[in-house]
Amino acid sequence: MHMADALVTPMVGCTMLIAAAGVTANSVNKIRNEEDIQNKIPLMGVVGAFVFAAQMVNFSIPGTGSSGHIAGGILLAAILGPEAGFLSLVSILIVQCLFFGDGGLLALGCNIINMGFFSCFIGYKLIYKNVISKNYSKKRIMVASILGSVIGLQCGAFSVVLETLTSGVTKLPFTTFLIFMQSIHLAIGIVEGIVTGLLLNFLYQNRPDILEKAAITKSYNITKKKVISIILASALVIGGGISLLASSHPDGLEWSILKTSGSEELTANDYIHEKIVEVQNKTAFLLDYGFNVDNLSVTEEIIGKSIAGIIGIVITIGIIVLITHLSIRGKKLYVVNDNVNEIEEKFKDK
Incomplete structure (x- = not known):
């Protein structure tokens, strides 16, 4: 669902970037107060x-000629909490945009809201958590x-349609674009939900304490260090190997535009x-997830x-x-300032 710059005007892009910056700043303030951060x-x-x-692995949606990939917001929020999960997804989207050219630079704020905010703060907080x-x-x-x-994903897909409508992209009539976006992302959302559920159940079975605020009702099967090692090893295998098998079909957004x-x-x-x-072409040294060198063999x-x-x-x-x-550094500075203010108040009382 990574939006390209052509789908948004500078006004819409900047407005959404400001909104994304606001949610990011609020998330930073929240995790600063977490004791176990x-x-x-x-x-x-x-x-x-x-x-x-x-997200590098696009899976085919049978019978459509389309593909999709997980957004990861629910998975991140369930493990890390909504604020820390959102910040992690913001980091992912920035890396994808700046270094891989995946998603437009002007549309970065749109992608952060569409893929990060709606998953972490709507899908997780209002649905999953309840x-x-x-x-x-x-x-x-x-x-x-x-x-x-x-x-x-349904909220994110609807937001994409609104952003293109507000931007005046006349080649994408509202009703038709909306129908295709919502239907294809419904299928993608179901697949992502199943994958997310399987991964979270693995953690619940082995380290329930890793899930945000999960009740600890049983002994751990494996250590937390081993869980981290398994997740990292899985990321390397997927990113360095399984991603090569990704579907070549257009993703849900591209398919809907088509x-x-x-x-x-x-x-x-x-x-x-x-x-x-x-600007983006200069920063994206791994454009389209590969080396930009001519005449490479297969x-x-x-x-x-x-x-x-x-x-x-x-x-x-x-x-x-x-x-x-x-x-965390900001948190430490705040703690120091609070201590200084407390000492000053004591001296004033004396």
Whole structure:
């Protein structure tokens, strides 16, 4: 569901970027107050890396000629909490946009809201959390995962349609585009929900304490360190290997555009769009998840995509860890200031 720049005007793109920045700032403030955030950093890094790798794997939607990939918001929020999950997804989208050219730079705010906000704060907080509010069980986790994923993607898909409508993309008539977007992302959401439920049930079976606020009712089958190692190893295998088997069919958004307008991609040739594309082409040194070198053999292209996936995993972990450490650093500064103010108040009383 990564939107391209041609789908939005500078006004819409900037407005959504401001909205995304606001949600990001609020999330930073929230995780700053979490007592266990320091211990959560390794988990944030590897789960974020896993979602980055999983998003490289497009699966075919039978009978449609379309494909989809998981957004990962419900998975991240269920493990890390909605705010930390959202920040991890923001990091993933930034890495994809700047270094791989996946999603437009002007449309980055749209993609953050569409894929991150609706999954982490609507699909998770309003749906997933309420379904499992009474108690955790494998069945409840699966149902909550499917419902949360479907609702999150449906909201995100509807938001894409509104953003293109507001931008005046006349080649995408509202009703027709809406029908295709909602229907195809319903199918994608069901698949993502099942995958998410299976992964979360694995964690519930082995380390229930890793799930956000899950009741600890049994002994752990494996150590937390081993869980982190398994997630990281899985990310490397998916990003460096399984991603090579990804479907070549257009994703849900591209398919919907094709069905609506007759073309998979729309173009915008005004000055602002052209300059933004120039900037993104300079930062995207692994454009389309490969090395931008001419005359590569098939084997070299495969190796290049595999290496690109692994590089993306490493960069994603680095960005997530950096953002989290900066948030903690801010927390420490606030603590110091609070202590100083408290001491000053005591002296004043004396």
